[in-house]
Amino acid sequence: xxxxxxxxxxxxxxxxxxxxxxxxxxxxxxxxxxxxxxxxxxxxxxxxxxxxxxxxxxxxxxxxxxxxxxxxxxxxxxxxxxxxxxxxxxxxxxxxxxxxxxxxxxxxxxxxxxxxxxxxxxxxxxxxxxxxxxxxxxxxxxxxxxxxxxxxxxxxxxxxxxxxxxxxxxxxxxxxxxxxxxxxxxxxxxxxxxxxxxxxxxxxxxxxxxxxxxxxxxxxxxxxxxxxxxxxxxxxxxxxxxxxxxxxxxxxxxxxxxxxxxxxxxxxxxxxxxxxxxxxxxxxxxxxxxxxxxxxxxxxxxxxxxxxxxxxxxxxxxxxxxxxxxxxxxxxxxxxxxxxxxxxxxxxxxxxxxxxxxxxxxxxxxxxxxxxxxxxxxxxxxxxxxxxxxxxxxxxxxxxxxxxxxxxxxxxxxxxxxxxxxxxxxxxxxxxxxxxxxxxxxxxxxxxxxxxxxxxxxxxxxxxxxxxxxxxxxxxxxxxxxxxxxxxxxxxxxxxxxxxxxxxxxxxxxxxxxxxxxxxxxxxxxxxxxxxxxxxxxxxxxxxxxxxxxxxxxxxxxxxxxxxxxxxxxxxxxxxxxxxxxxxxxxxxxx
Numbered sequence: 001x002x003x004x005x006x007x008x009x010x011x012x013x014x015x016x017x018x019x020x021x022x023x024x025x026x027x028x029x030x031x032x033x034x035x036x037x038x039x040x041x042x043x044x045x046x047x048x049x050x051x052x053x054x055x056x057x058x059x060x061x062x063x064x065x066x067x068x069x070x071x072x073x074x075x076x077x078x079x080x081x082x083x084x085x086x087x088x089x090x091x092x093x094x095x096x097x098x099x100x101x102x103x104x105x106x107x108x109x110x111x112x113x114x115x116x117x118x119x120x121x122x123x124x125x126x127x128x129x130x131x132x133x134x135x136x137x138x139x140x141x142x143x144x145x146x147x148x149x150x151x152x153x154x155x156x157x158x159x160x161x162x163x164x165x166x167x168x169x170x171x172x173x174x175x176x177x178x179x180x181x182x183x184x185x186x187x188x189x190x191x192x193x194x195x196x197x198x199x200x201x202x203x204x205x206x207x208x209x210x211x212x213x214x215x216x217x218x219x220x221x222x223x224x225x226x227x228x229x230x231x232x233x234x235x236x237x238x239x240x241x242x243x244x245x246x247x248x249x250x251x252x253x254x255x256x257x258x259x260x261x262x263x264x265x266x267x268x269x270x271x272x273x274x275x276x277x278x279x280x281x282x283x284x285x286x287x288x289x290x291x292x293x294x295x296x297x298x299x300x301x302x303x304x305x306x307x308x309x310x311x312x313x314x315x316x317x318x319x320x321x322x323x324x325x326x327x328x329x330x331x332x333x334x335x336x337x338x339x340x341x342x343x344x345x346x347x348x349x350x351x352x353x354x355x356x357x358x359x360x361x362x363x364x365x366x367x368x369x370x371x372x373x374x375x376x377x378x379x380x381x382x383x384x385x386x387x388x389x390x391x392x393x394x395x396x397x398x399x400x401x402x403x404x405x406x407x408x409x410x411x412x413x414x415x416x417x418x419x420x421x422x423x424x425x426x427x428x429x430x431x432x433x434x435x436x437x438x439x440x441x442x443x444x445x446x447x448x449x450x451x452x453x454x455x456x457x458x459x460x461x462x463x464x465x466x467x468x469x470x471x472x473x474x475x476x477x478x479x480x481x482x483x484x485x486x487x488x489x490x491x492x493x494x495x496x497x498x499x500x501x502x503x504x505x506x507x508x509x510x511x512x513x514x515x516x517x518x519x520x521x522x523x524x525x526x527x528x529x530x531x532x533x534x535x536x537x538x539x540x541x542x543x544x545x546x547x548x549x550x551x552x553x554x555x556x557x558x559x560x561x562x563x564x565x566x567x568x569x570x571x572x573x574x575x576x577x578x579x580x581x582x583x584x585x586x587x588x589x590x591x
Contacts, residue, residue: 045178045204045223046135046155046162073142073185077246079111082126084119086150090131093156096169097131097176100232102527103498104177104220105184108239110247119149127151127183133158136175141206142185152183163228167517173499174220174229181221184242189215189222199224213237218471233473233498253533253585257482259314259368260539261323261591264341269539272325272591273578274312276302282343287542289574290550290558296343300327307587309361314591315368317347317393319376319432325591326379326398328366330356334379336397350391350398354381363415367439369422371453372401375432380439380458384410390457404457408441417475418442423482423491425450426509435489444470448512464511468495477531483538483547485563494538494549494568500525502568520567522551529554533585534578554580 075081085094098116105111119128127145129152136155138145145151155162155175162171190201195215201224218225218235230238243249263270268285275281278301283290300306306327313326317336325337325344332355337344354360360381367380376393378401383389386409391398408414421440430436439451439458446469451458468474474495481494481502490507497503501519505512524530530551537550537558546563548571553559556579562571578584 045137045182046175073144074245075111075143075184077110079109079246081111081113082115082123083113084115084117084123084126084128086119086128086130087132088118090156093131093154093172096172097129097154099499099525099527100173100176101180103500103525104232104234104238104527105180105242106249107251107498107526107531108234108249109242109245110249111184111242123147129154131156136179138179138182141182141187145183152179154179166228166231170232174232177220177232177234178229181238184246186221186241189217189219190224213241216471218469227467227472230472235473236471236475239473239476251529251532253531253535253580254587254589255477255532257480258534258537259312259591260537261314261325262321263323263339265321267543267545268541271537271539273584274300274306274589274591276307276583278304278306280344283576285539285541285543288572289560290541290576294343296345298327298337302587305330307589309356309588310363310365311361311588312591313366313368313379315377315379315393317376317397318395319374319393326368328354328360330361332358332360334398338396348397352381352391352398359384363410364420365415367420367422369437369439369453370430370434371457372455373430373432373436373453375430375434382408382414384415386412386414388458402456404459413444414441417444417470418480421480421482421493423493423507424484425490425507425511426452427489427507429489437491442466442468444475446470446472446474450511462510466505466512466514473498477526478535481536481538481549483549485547485549485568486566487544487546487563496524496530496536498526498531500528500530504567522561524551533580534590537590552576552578552584554585556580556582556584 101113106113124147126147128149130150131154133156137153139148139151155172157168157171162175187206188204191203191207192215204223216222216235216237218230219238220230220234260269261272263282263284268287270285271283271290273281273283278298279295280298281295282293284293311328314323315326316322317324318338322339322341324339327335327337332352334350334352336347338347365382368377369380370376371378371390372392376395378393379391379398381389381391386406388404388406389400390402392401419442422437423440424435424437425440428436436453441449441451446466447463448466449463450461452461479496481496482491483494484491490509492507493505493512495503495505500522502522503519504515506515535552537552538547539550540546541548541550541560546565548563549561549568551559551561556576557573558576559573560571561568
């Protein structure tokens, strides 16, 4: 993988302010994995001391192609592999292993592991596995495990801990992900001949016979990963690699974050839901649930292209404390729909050059925040070259007011992925009594920048580093939820892991700090359909000043996870008609 280059220079209007800019590496480099060639045992996966290397011969075909893919070790596609357990017992640990598969390899590629019951005499095909309190390993790689008794050994980690940083469930999950990677035909990353010379990590087990892409430090198949087996999270190249060889699993559903709305003048957040025919349903908070409170018709139908792209923005245009709705058409016109506390009425249109034809319907283009501190929300528009324009609210519509330049360009990767967060880092209150929000950006290296308003434009304020990097897989799916669960008037980030656990990164007024364990366990696993779709709705449901989290499952039920002034805890569930089957998981549906 090419290294990430950071250049600390940017111009904001007439003065230079340092901030990191990421130079993207080519996406044509794919799969930093090795494919197994021979039936050699992979000992030492759990060992404190790496096992001796077992070298497999490398097949060469030409001076241009020194490494060769041994396709006989790859499972045929489309791939369905039977799985069974050799011995009874350890039911909980077996379930952890199954979920670990579903949340990682199984969620990314067209591979399905079926069965997961006891092995019988009829289990002549597939993976025959065992779960016991002993070192984990696989006897061979890939299809050489097909039908082999006790071919995959997993560890319960009862008598010892894999690392002081993990609990037992984390140990079992991360071990299972690593060993099942071997079962797919992937050798240890440290066995690669292109491993940097300064990396001290002894080779283990069978070698592969092909490498595509560069050596991957963050791979779950790297025994010397700074986080053991990637802490159970596939790296970017793990995902790219397994998809290259087994095909990508396409998961439907929305990718964008929820824009919260407060329709009336109480202190509770509400919900707008747009039907395919353009009708908007109003659901007001009762303090315990959301309840239908009426609807209003519009021409914003799916048939006319309103279900895709950058169409709707939530903004308090009037400054009355009630959220309004901006609707952008294909020709760059922004319609303002003003809330009167009960319904919404059309109030005017702002003409702009932000047309679909000019590329404004896709990617990270528009952000809503009060730039001039007058109590009314304004619009920020980001061009492909990193320039931003400010369109200030005049109380009903928008008008151009200022511009500033940045290096947050499309070329440098700022138009896709988890890049921008409108959030209140410092908890400051403006002269109008409103909480002033900042624009927080995250680059591929996990470096965050804070951009704060100076009254007319945004200016770079500070930066901080995290391990929430693109390479470690934090750029895909529902990963980040902006919310203030502790009521300190500073927004935090709830970071969702693939196993469903939430880790809070708390604002200290300047930057975000990762909260020490324990993590918050939730059912929001990637393998249980929580990665994509309209799933998460951060809002203050009961008006107590602490943000709650509403989570919508495929059946349309909303689970309320209520804030206890610091963390979240499951509280209740209420039904709605917003099911995935009826089209409520994708497109422009909820506000």
